[in-house]
Ligand SMILES: [Zn+2]
């Protein structure tokens with residue numbers, strides 16, 4: 214009999230703990246909701262995003278050109294993503310290459 218009472222007591226204790234945890238979870242949810250409302254994305258970040266193209270998959274700066282697909286990709290795409298093993302160039306390289314070729318063509322004509 215004494216054992217049963219102890220068990221019951223334990224169950225009650227556990228119920229209390231559960232309620233406490235639920236209360237805490239509610240509070241956390243409310244707090245994070247408040248924080249989420251207060252913290253609107255800073256305009257600075259939006260500005261840089263507009264200036265620099267970001268990979269939609271990795272949110273990284275698009276600075277590599279995939280020659281195989283003729284598309285602009287980020288370093289993650291080139292190394293681990295869909296463009297792994299493709300013929301890739303750094304954007305700067307391609308730009309200078311194009312400039313060089315244009316200069317050569319200008320000399321020829
Ligand atoms: Zn990417």
Ligand SMILES: [Zn+2]
Pocket residue numbers: 279280281282283295296297299
């Ligand atoms: Zn590719």
